[in-house]
Amino acid sequence: MEIVGSSKIRKDAFDKVTGRAKFVDDYKRDDILYAVTFRSPRPHIKIISINTKEAEKIEGVVGVFTYKDIPGVNKVPIVFDDYPFLAENTCKFYGQPIALVVAVSKEIARKALKKIKLKYKELPAVFDPLEAMKKDAPKIYGKDNVFRTYKIRKGDINRGFKEADVVIERTYRTNYQVHSYLETQGMLAEPSVDGSITVYGSMQCPFYVLDAVSNILGIPQSKIRVVQTTTGGAFGGKEDVPSIVAGHTALCSFLTNRPVKLIYTREEDFDSMSKRHPGWINIKIGAKRNGKITAIKVKYVLDAGAFATLSPIVLWRGTVHSTGPYDIENVWVDSFAVATNKVPCGAFRGFGQPQANFANESIIDELAHELKMSPLELRRKNFLATGKKTATGHLIRVSCGLKKVVDEITRVSNFEKKWKEPQNKKGRIRRGIGIATSFYGVGLGAEGKFLEKAGAHVQIFKDGSVLVAVGNTEMGQGAFTVLTQIAAEILGAPYEVVNIVEPDTTRIPDSGPTVASRTTVMSGNAIIDACKILRKRIDEVVRDILGVRGKVISKNGYYYVSGKRISYFDAVKECYNKRIKMAEQGFYKVTGPTFDRKTGMGNAYFTYTYSCMVAEVEVDIELGTVKILRFYSGHDIGKAVNPVLAEGQIEGGAIQGIGYALYENVVLEEGRIITNNFTDYIIPTVRDIPGDIKVVIVEEKYPEGPYGAKGLGEPPLIAVAPAIANAIFNAAGKRIRSLPILTEKIVFQE
Structure with missing residues (x-):
């Protein structure tokens, strides 16, 4: 491969940096x-x-x-x-x-x-989801203010806790997070x-x-x-x-x-547009003295706001992932999306997982502390791997690079040598290190599988230029660059001559929503479907022109067969001369996934991206300030189609996660947001982010993905907050169980 796997310049870069792009x-x-x-x-x-x-x-x-x-x-x-x-x-x-x-x-x-x-x-109004679930609460939706519930029942939860030598139970809370996009x-x-x-x-x-x-x-x-x-x-x-x-x-x-x-004005956008759901998560977990987790019980509540919007699907994703990337035999999960008299919540990068992951990865560290065991060792004893099953009973058969990611991240961060029990720390300024892991079901999963398909149309013009039409959008993530690379690789066309049609519903097929880290896999495969047909036609013409049979290889703008070659552009001209059809439709849909709402069992997603993050922090225990010294973020993404863009996604997710962990605090009075601008709602600036964000990419190929690729957009944010929270505990011995981790929480200990 010469195009896939290389860091091509973004297709939209020139227009954006020169100001030609029109908002x-x-x-x-x-x-x-x-x-x-x-x-x-x-x-x-x-x-x-x-x-x-x-x-x-x-x-x-x-x-x-x-x-x-x-x-x-x-x-x-x-x-x-x-x-x-x-x-x-x-x-x-x-x-x-x-x-x-x-x-x-x-x-x-x-x-x-x-x-x-x-x-x-x-x-009468109600603003707390736990209050809204009470029988005498003002009614906003239905009889109980609950938009949707889910459950998972795996194994025998009572037996699992009886077998445990150590059982702990904790409650965690997370606040809203505002998307903070520059354009309202x-x-x-x-x-x-x-x-x-x-x-x-x-x-x-x-x-x-x-x-x-x-x-x-x-x-x-x-x-x-x-x-x-x-x-x-x-x-x-x-x-x-x-x-x-x-x-x-x-x-x-x-x-x-x-x-x-x-x-919209910025204030109007803050007041009325969707946010990340506040979460309330209670977890009870049990383990043997040797660290093997025997049971986990989760109650997961999301504050959905006044209308359902996407809350049922957000809740489902959080439910499926609420026990983390671990092989646990006995699982019991109940989850609720609850109506309150507040702004409706909706989609936000991570889609219900950051809330659950903060709780799960925090209690894993708390369990390790109770067991007097390294948090890394405890995780390693329980990780998912091929041949193991998720909480929903999904047997992992392929593309599980979790161990590789953890091994590499802990190596580059020198985690095992740096980690020490928090009670050994002295002085006002204290340093610590924390770890957190996650896994992310790529795509919409079983609850959204009716949308899990993609169409593509690819046309090669007589001059060799190529136009690709897909129903996805570019919003800064680099999707169109990646999809262009996939098309160019299959066709053997120079990257520069391939372009994506601007999203226009009269010119593009419906490829499903640009969400859930699904675009590379879904639309990438639809493009491959169309391009393979076109490439087969081109190859036949190339063989005829060169007068030889055999496999056609494309490289540097030429097609090669048995030592002979012809340029891509000449081959395309010959195709037109021979009246070959040079436009084709492509389509892709996944088989499965499955989910039984009665039991919570099923193959919830078609594949998973695996992640590990390590944070090194410096805590001033008198002022409560936290400085992120270094951050390490590793991901098994199957294949990095464009490594530089992948690194950018990972770095951006880390920064957004730092904001979620430490700074971004929505304050309401009687349901009204009073921190509705960037003066009062604080997001990280260049001074707040570490100068050293180390990215690790592991490529455990997914056989059904384009060149082995999986999704990446959302995983880089998910485990950031618990990695930081665990590092703060390691530094200062203070366990903060709510987000954001404001200075006063550290000083006064919740």
């Missing part, structure tokens, strides 16, 4: 209008009346729209379909959209907002004379947006065009919620018959 707010139209959103002023209200007359009188206001103006269905199409585009009779969280104001300028639209008169009755949510919609509409915007999943716009307008999807503009960060935050923003923008454009732009 949605860069799109201009002569007769454009601007929309703003009127929102609920309280966390739970009954709407008695809304008076928009004074707002409509303001010069420059074109319209004020409520749910009554929606020609289609007033539901965002996602999982439960319980979230209205615009509130009807009640609002369930502060900031829930009620009405849309459209005007000739943003300033006029915002002025009109203040003239809307809302008469309402305040209703934004959309532009414009109508056409034929009654169709085009939506441009910052998004991860154009076909989700297509569904939403069709729903709210009540028009066929064939009359809607959705185009992803250059997207300034996402991390899951532009998976489901852009459907709301797009629906609002499209509605305003449809009703005014003019282009409409809707761009």
Whole structure:
């Protein structure tokens, strides 16, 4: 291989560094209008009346729209379909959209907002998921405020605890995390004379947006065009919620018959857009004196907010992974996604796993402390490996590089020599080292398998240039570069002549959502499916031209057969001369996975990425400050299609995980976020990250992946927080069981 496995320059690099890339707010139209959103002023209200007359009188206001103006269905199409585009009779969280104001300028639209008169009755609210689960709690959803529950039952949990020599039980909590993308949510919609509409915007999943716009307008999807503009960060935050923003923008454009732009302010984005779910996790774990874990029991609760959105699927992933990358015979897990009167939570890099992993990897260290055993030794005694089973009973048959990753990370970090029991530390400034591991089911898994497919269209033009159409998006992760490399490798084409079609639902097949670290495997395989057919046709023409039979080898822009060669470009021209079909469709879907909701058993995912992280910290026990000295992050990703991009993903995940662990703290008062900007909500800056982030890549090939590749996007964040928490305990002897680990928690010990 000459292209796959090499660090090619990103396809989008030049446009972004030169400023040529156009974000949605860069799109201009002569007769454009601007929309703003009127929102609920309280966390739970009954709407008695809304008076928009004074707002409509303001010069420059074109319209004020409520749910009554929606020609289609007033539901965002996602999982439960319980979230209205615009509130009807009640609002369930502060900031829930009620009405849309459209005007000739943003300033006029915002002025009109203040003239809307809302008469309402305040209703009882509940903000804690554990309180919401009580019988006498205010009802937000159903009879019990529980959107979804899952369970896992493996082995005999009572027997497992009886066999244990040591049993401990702990409770852990995690807070929200904000995506902190640089570009806030934004959309532009414009109508056409034929009654169709085009939506441009910052998004991860154009076909989700297509569904939403069709729903709210009540028009066929064939009359809607959705185009992803250059997207300034996402991390899951532009998976489901852009459907709301797009629906609002499209509605305003449809009703005014003019282009409409809707761009959120930073505060508005904080207040109303999805976040990482806060989590409450109780774990009971038992082990023999020799370190073999005999049983684990988990209760996992996610604070879903006012509407379900993606919470059921987030909960499921967290449930499946809640016992960690360990071979444990007896498992009992109960999990709950619970409604509260707060902003709905949704997708965020890791998708329910960082919460569970923080708890699981913390209690593993706590168990090691009770056993007077090295945390590394305890983990090694219980790791998953080929021939072992996950908590759901999934037998691991191939591509399990966990041991290799751990061995390499602990070697480069010198973990075993640096780790010492915390009680031996003295002085105000103390240093420590911590370890954490994780595994990550690639793709959407059994609960999302109806979306687990991908289409691709590949066309080779007469001049040799290649256009690849897939339904995925580029949001900074380098997906289009990786997919280009895969196509170029198969075809034998120079990397420079292969390009990806911009995401446009009228030009691309549906390849499923760009989520769950699935793009390389799913769309990569769909591209391979199409390219193999094209390459077979090219090879036949090459053999005919060169007058020899045998295997055709491609290298450096040439095809070689038995010592003879022809350039890629000449071969393509000959294919056209011979009237060979030079465009092809590709498709890929996975077989399985499976999950039995009654028992929690099944092959939950088609493969797993395995990770190990080590943090070295310096703790000031008087001030409570934590400095990350060095961070080590290792991953078995099957095959690094582009090593530099893989390293970038890993480094970025480490930094985002450091923020989750130490800094990022959402504070609410009666359901309202009061830290709704980057002055109050702290994310890591260059001063807060270690100068040395050591990346380790292990390639334990997955036979069904493109050139053996697995997913990478999300694993680099998952185990960061527990590695840091374990390092803090190792340094200062203080076990912090909630995130973020703020300075006051260290000083005053929770």
